[in-house]
Amino acid sequence: MAYFTGEYFDGKSSRSEDADVQLTSQSLLLRSTNNSPIGEWELDRLRDEYSPPVEGAILLSLAADNSARLKITDPDALFELRTRCPKLTQKRKAEKREWPKLVAAAAGTLVVVAGLVYYGMPVIAGAVAEIIPETTRQNLGQAVEERILMQVTKSNKSKNAVCSSVTADLALSRVISQFSNGEPASVLVVKSKIANAFALPGGRIIIFSGLIDKAADANALVGVLAHEFAHVEARHPTSLLVANLGMAAVLSIVLGDVTGGTLIAGAGQMALGASYSRDFERAADQRAIEFMRQNNYDVGPLIPLLKKIQKSVPEKNVLSFMVSHPDIDSRVETLKAAGVTGTQQAFTEREWQEIKVMCTKSV
Amino acid sequence: MQSFLTCDITRSKVLSRILLNKVFGLLTLGFYRFWGKTHLRRLIWQAVGINGDRLTYHGTAKELFVGFLLALLVMTVLLGVVGGVLKFATISAPELIGIEQLLNIVFLAAFWQFARYRLWRYRLSRTSYRTVRFFQKGSALAYTGKVMLWGIISVITLGWAYPKMRAVQADYQLNNMAFGNQTFEYRGETRAFYSIYWPFILFLNVMFWGGNILNFATDIFTDIAAVGATVKIDSPDAVRYFIGFLILMFAVAGILYVSAKVKEFNYKVGQTKFLNAHFAANIPVLNVLKIGSLMGIINILFLVLIFVLAYVGFVGGVEAIQVYLVIGFIAYFLLVDAIKYLFLFIPMLKLACRSIAIDNVDVFGEVAASTHEAPSYGEGIADALDVGAF
Numbered sequence: 001m002a003y004f005t006g007e008y009f010d011g012k013s014s015r016s017e018d019a020d021v022q023l024t025s026q027s028l029l030l031r032s033t034n035n036s037p038i039g040e041w042e043l044d045r046l047r048d049e050y051s052p053p054v055e056g057a058i059l060l061s062l063a064a065d066n067s068a069r070l071k072i073t074d075p076d077a078l079f080e081l082r083t084r085c086p087k088l089t090q091k092r093k094a095e096k097r098e099w100p101k102l103v104a105a106a107a108g109t110l111v112v113v114a115g116l117v118y119y120g121m122p123v124i125a126g127a128v129a130e131i132i133p134e135t136t137r138q139n140l141g142q143a144v145e146e147r148i149l150m151q152v153t154k155s156n157k158s159k160n161a162v163c164s165s166v167t168a169d170l171a172l173s174r175v176i177s178q179f180s181n182g183e184p185a186s187v188l189v190v191k192s193k194i195a196n197a198f199a200l201p202g203g204r205i206i207i208f209s210g211l212i213d214k215a216a217d218a219n220a221l222v223g224v225l226a227h228e229f230a231h232v233e234a235r236h237p238t239s240l241l242v243a244n245l246g247m248a249a250v251l252s253i254v255l256g257d258v259t260g261g262t263l264i265a266g267a268g269q270m271a272l273g274a275s276y277s278r279d280f281e282r283a284a285d286q287r288a289i290e291f292m293r294q295n296n297y298d299v300g301p302l303i304p305l306l307k308k309i310q311k312s313v314p315e316k317n318v319l320s321f322m323v324s325h326p327d328i329d330s331r332v333e334t335l336k337a338a339g340v341t342g343t344q345q346a347f348t349e350r351e352w353q354e355i356k357v358m359c360t361k362s363v
Numbered sequence: 364m365q366s367f368l369t370c371d372i373t374r375s376k377v378l379s380r381i382l383l384n385k386v387f388g389l390l391t392l393g394f395y396r397f398w399g400k401t402h403l404r405r406l407i408w409q410a411v412g413i414n415g416d417r418l419t420y421h422g423t424a425k426e427l428f429v430g431f432l433l434a435l436l437v438m439t440v441l442l443g444v445v446g447g448v449l450k451f452a453t454i455s456a457p458e459l460i461g462i463e464q465l466l467n468i469v470f471l472a473a474f475w476q477f478a479r480y481r482l483w484r485y486r487l488s489r490t491s492y493r494t495v496r497f498f499q500k501g502s503a504l505a506y507t508g509k510v511m512l513w514g515i516i517s518v519i520t521l522g523w524a525y526p527k528m529r530a531v532q533a534d535y536q537l538n539n540m541a542f543g544n545q546t547f548e549y550r551g552e553t554r555a556f557y558s559i560y561w562p563f564i565l566f567l568n569v570m571f572w573g574g575n576i577l578n579f580a581t582d583i584f585t586d587i588a589a590v591g592a593t594v595k596i597d598s599p600d601a602v603r604y605f606i607g608f609l610i611l612m613f614a615v616a617g618i619l620y621v622s623a624k625v626k627e628f629n630y631k632v633g634q635t636k637f638l639n640a641h642f643a644a645n646i647p648v649l650n651v652l653k654i655g656s657l658m659g660i661i662n663i664l665f666l667v668l669i670f671v672l673a674y675v676g677f678v679g680g681v682e683a684i685q686v687y688l689v690i691g692f693i694a695y696f697l698l699v700d701a702i703k704y705l706f707l708f709i710p711m712l713k714l715a716c717r718s719i720a721i722d723n724v725d726v727f728g729e730v731a732a733s734t735h736e737a738p739s740y741g742e743g744i745a746d747a748l749d750v751g752a753f
Contacts, residue, residue: 009493009494010494011494011732012731012732013494013495013543013729013730013731013732014492014493014494014495014543014727014728014729014730014731014732015493015728015729016493016728049419050409050417050419051405051409052376052405052406054409054417057417059417059419067494067732068494069494071416098425102425102428102429105429105432106428106432109432109435109436112436113435113436
C-alpha cells in the first residue's frame with residue numbers, strides 16, 4: 001500500500017485537480033482532495049500515454065474511449081508504477097477486431113487500382129491514342145525519331161546515320177503503301193549493327209541495317225515491314241507511350257515518392273509496359289500475316305530471320321518478363337501456322353541488292 | 364509577457380527513428396511510412412510543452428493508411444488519367460506547351476493548397492493538450508479558392524498582390540483554429556504584410572525589369588544564349604562574373620525572402636489572441652539565417668561528396684560509376700531527411716519555442732473540450748503523398 005498525489009484530468013476540459021492516489025495490489029484508488037471518490041483504476045489496464053516514455057512523468061489512461069488522465073511526477077510513485085503495471089508501455093488492443101476490415105479495404109483498393117492500371121490503362125491509352133490528332137502524333141514521332149538518330153549517330157561516330165538510295169527508298173515506300181492504303185507512313189533505314197526495327201507515333205518506321213544484313217530473303221524484310229506497319233495502323237506506339245506515362249504516375253503514388261519508390265516504380269512500369277507491348281506484338285504478328293496474304297507475299301522467310309536474331313540475343317533469363325516481344329518460339333509457331341501466304345517477291349532483284357548495300361554506299 | 368513553450372527534443376532519438384523508418388521503408392517497399400511517420404510525430408509532439416504540460420499526438424498509422432487508400436483511389440483517376448494525358452499532350456504538341464504547363468501548374472498548386480489545409484485539419488485534431496484537442500475548422504475548398512484567386516493575381520502583378528494573398532491565408536487559417544471549444548482570434552492587416560514583403564518584391568521587380576530593359580537595349584541575353592549554343596566563349600572571365608552575379612542575386616533574394624517570412628511569422632503570432640491572452644513572437648532573423656546557411660553548407664558538402672564519388676567512379680570506368688552512384692544514392696536517401704531534421708527542423712523548433720511569449724498562460728488551463736467532429740481518417744492525400752509532411 002502506497003500513497004501519493006497526482007494531477008487528475010476528467011477529459012472534459014483542460015482543467016485539472018489534485019488527486020490523492022492510493023496504490024493497492026490490484027488498482028489505483030483515486031480521490032479528490034476533499035475526499036470524494038473519483039474512481040478505481042485497475043493496474044493491468046493502465047497505459048502510459050507518453051510514447052516513447054519520458055523521464056520524470058507518466059500520463060496514465062484507463063481505456064481507449066476514456067479521455068481522463070492522471071499525471072504522476074512523484075519519483076517514488078513513478079518507480080512503483082513502472083514496476084507494478086505490467087502493460088504500462090504496451091499498445092492497447094483494439095476493442096473491435098479492425099484488421100480484417102482494414103486488410104480487406106487495402107486489398108480491395110489495390111485490386112481496383114491494379115485493375116485500372118492493368119486493364120483500364122490500355123483502354124484509356126488506346127482511346128487517347130485515337131483522339132490525339134494526326135499532327136500531334138507526327139510531332140511526337142518526329143521528336144522520338146530525332147532522338148534515336150542522334151544516339152545512333154553518336155555510337156557510329158559518323159555525321160549521318162540515315163542510309164539512303166533512290167531505288168531502295170522508292171522500293172520501301174512502295175511496299176509500305178501497299179499495306180497502308182493511303183495512310184501516311186514512312187520508312188527510314190539507319191546504319192547500325194543491331195538487328196532491330198520499330199514503329200514510332202505518326203506512322204514512322206525505323207529499320208536498323210543490322211536487320212537487313214541478317215535477312216537472307218527479301219520477303220523477310222517485307223514481313224518485318226508488315227509487322228511494324230501493323231503497329232502503326234493500330235497506333236500501338238502512341239498507346240504505349242500514354243500507358244507508360246500513366247502507369248509511372250500511379251506507381252509512384254502507391255510506393256511513396258520519398259521512399260526510394262521511384263526506382264521500384266520504374267522497374268514495375270517497365271514490367272507492366274513490357275506486358276502490354278507483348279500483347280501488341282502478338283496482335284501485330286497476326287495482322288502482318290493478313291497483310292502478306294492480301295499482297296500474295298510469303299511470310300515464311302521471316303522465320304529464319306527471327307531464329308537468327310534469337311541466336312544473337314542472350315538466352316532467356318530471370319528478367320525475361322521484362323522483354324517486350326513474346327518469346328521467339330511462340331512467334332515462329334504463329335508464323336508456321338499461317339502456312340505459305342503468297343508466291344510473289346515484293347522487291348525486284350535489283351531493288352533488293354540496292355537495299356542490301358544502301359548503308360555501305362551512303363555512309 | 365512570458366515565454367511558455369518548452370522543447371526538450373532528443374536529437375539522437377530523432378536520428379535513430381528516422382534511420383529506422385528509412386530501413387523499414389526500404390524493406391517494405393515504402394509501406395512502413397505510415398507507422399514510421401506516426402512514431403516520429405509522437406516523439407516530436409510530446410517534446411513540446413506548454414507551461415510544463417506536454418502535447419500529445421493521437422494519430423495512428425491505421426488512420427494514415429486508410430487515408431492513403433482513399434487518396435490512392437482519387438489520385439489514380441486524377442493523376443493516372445488527367446496527369447498522364449496532360450503530360451503526354453505537353454511533350455507531343457510543343458506549340459501548346461505553355462498553356463498545358465500552365466494548366467498543370469494551376470491544377471497542382473490548387474491541389475497542394477487543398478491537401479495542406481486538410482493536413483493541418485488532421486494534425487490539429489490529433490493533437491491534445493491537457494486532454495483537450497485542437498481543431499482546424501473551415502473548408503479546405505474555400506481556403507483553396509481564396510489562395511488560388513490571390514495567387515493568380517500575384518503572378519499577373521509580378522508579386523505585388525502576394526502580401527494580400529498571405530494576409531488572406533493567415534486570416535482564414537488562424538481564425539478557424541480552435542483549442543477545445545474556443546477559437547483563436549486573429550486581427551492582422553494587409554498593410555502590415557506589405558510593409559514586410561515590399562523589399563523582396565521590389566528586388567524581384569528590379570531584377571525582372573532591369574534584365575528586360577538591359578536586354579531590350581543591348582540584346583545581351585540573346586547574345587549570351589547564342590554564344591552559349593554555337594561558339595566557344597573567348598573570355599571565360601565574363602562567364603565567371605556572370606555566374607557569380609547570378610549566385611549573388613539569388614543569395615540576396617533568399618535572404619530577403621527568409622527575413623520576410625520570419626517577420627511575417629512574428630507579426631501573425633503578435634496579432635493572435637486566445638480568450639483574453641495575447642501572444643508575441645520575436646524570432647531573430649539573423650538566427651534563422653544562421654540555421655539556414657548551416658543547413659545549406661551541409662547539403663552542399665553532401666552533394667560535393669556525391670560528385671566526388673561519381674568522379675572517382677568515372678575515373679574507374681563505367682561499372683565503377685554505377686557502383687559509386689548506387690552508394691551515393693543510398694547514402695543520400697538515408698541521410699537527407701536526418702540532415703533536414705537535425706540541422707533545420709529541430710533548431711527552428713527550439714528557436715520558435717524560445718521566442719514565443721504569452722501574457723496569460725493560464726487561459727489554456729480553463730478550456731472545455733469541443734464537440735466538434737474530428738476527421739475519422741488520416742486526411743491522407745497530403746500525408747500519403749508526403750506533401751510537406753513530417
